[in-house]
Amino acid sequence: MKGYLWTGGPGSSASEAPQVEGRLAPWEAIAVDAVGNVIEFWGFKRNQGRVWALLYLRGEPLTAGEIERELDLSKGGVSMLLRDLERWGVIQRVRLPQDTAWRYGAENDLVRMVTHVIEEREAGFVARIRADLAEARRLAETQDGLPPDRLQRLEKMATLAEHVERALRLFIKTSRLDVSGVLSVFRDEATGSRRGLK
Amino acid sequence: MKGYLWTGGPGSSASEAPQVEGRLAPWEAIAVDAVGNVIEFWGFKRNQGRVWALLYLRGEPLTAGEIERELDLSKGGVSMLLRDLERWGVIQRVRLPQDTAWRYGAENDLVRMVTHVIEEREAGFVARIRADLAEARRLAETQDGLPPDRLQRLEKMATLAEHVERALRLFIKTSRLDVSGVLSVFRDEATGSRRGLK
DNA sequence: GGTGCAGTTCAAGCGGTCTTGAACTATATG
DNA sequence: CATATAGTTCAAGACCGCTTGAACTGCACC
Structure with a gap:
């Protein structure tokens, strides 16, 4: 950017x-x-x-x-x-x-690098966010006198996070699939020679 | 990160x-x-x-x-x-x-913000990459004595870029769809309990 | 061992973004 | 109008990661 x-x-x-x-x-x-x-x-x-x-x-x-x-x-x-x-x-x-x-x-698989590293990143990152929100929820629950709607919003937040996470995973997967087509093209080039390149 | x-x-x-x-x-x-x-x-x-x-x-x-x-x-x-x-x-x-x-x-649509801004970013960004690769190709073509395989690799690169772009777009779309489910949950809560302001 | 080249490491510097805090504008109030 | 409080702007500085360049290791060859 x-x-x-x-x-x-x-x-x-x-x-x-x-x-x-x-x-x-x-x-x-x-x-x-x-x-x-x-x-x-x-x-x-x-x-x-x-x-x-x-x-x-x-x-x-x-x-x-x-x-x-x-x-x-x-x-x-x-x-x-x-x-x-x-x-x-x-x-x-x-x-x-x-x-x-x-x-x-x-190597031809720049994309693999990107998805791989993003995956790795995402793993640790998302795990941490999860843990944090869970912790927050735990703490919030033990606190008495807390208006129930506050807690509710916190839970919604966690739900949201999960969905974003799912979307991310999906992206990585589809991206990899989608790109595998390209990679095969690359590979063709590596072994054979030109042939119209799709 | x-x-x-x-x-x-x-x-x-x-x-x-x-x-x-x-x-x-x-x-x-x-x-x-x-x-x-x-x-x-x-x-x-x-x-x-x-x-x-x-x-x-x-x-x-x-x-x-x-x-x-x-x-x-x-x-x-x-x-x-x-x-x-x-x-x-x-x-x-x-x-x-x-x-x-x-x-x-x-507001409840943090996600909309994220996807929206990413979309915007992506638009200009991808356009630019595209333009650059096209320009590179144009220049490369006018250069004589250039081994054909070099040019070919450049073209492959452009193809790759397009695929990544497609994957990105797809991600944004699915992410938004996926998340709209969550948003509806949010909205339920919003109209239900906090009709005070607005 | 000595010389030269390839490659690695890391403290220091550079360049970029984000935050601060003070000066400023705007608006309400006595 | 004077005062106070809310809000905006922006230059200066804090901060942080990337790159540099010099010191170092490792290796080959003389």
């Missing part, structure tokens, strides 16, 4: 930025940033999305140093970003036989 | 905080904070949720000053929070006949 207002839209600044080092093509820069923004929207770091996008677009594994240059990030930052992405299973670390440095390649 | 780690859970600190001014019952404090956390999770301000929760739990309209004291917020802050909430239609400003100050009462 926030990160999406910063600067000139597509074709304005990005097209002629005097990037000295990074040789990102303008179209790459735009796409990479778009993914960065999406990912930030979902509560991740913008640069996590940018790194994944770069790796995905390039198709072949890059080294940390290359990423650093292309995306104009710091050494340390790249290291941490890659660690996160690898832990989430959206990139893969490979060591080419004759090569001295690790290379990182994009 | 972030705001949910701050301090002792239910029953620890909250139960015996030496609140001098605010006479929030412990159970209220917990419930109010729970809502605050949920709302923050959805990208709003924590205190917006807290204010709404307080008003909702109390059932009767409060003045800005009361809210200020109960939730231990600043005068200016309360003013701004109330303005936001009112604009979103989740609280209502009422002036009781003999009263000198405005009072604020909770």
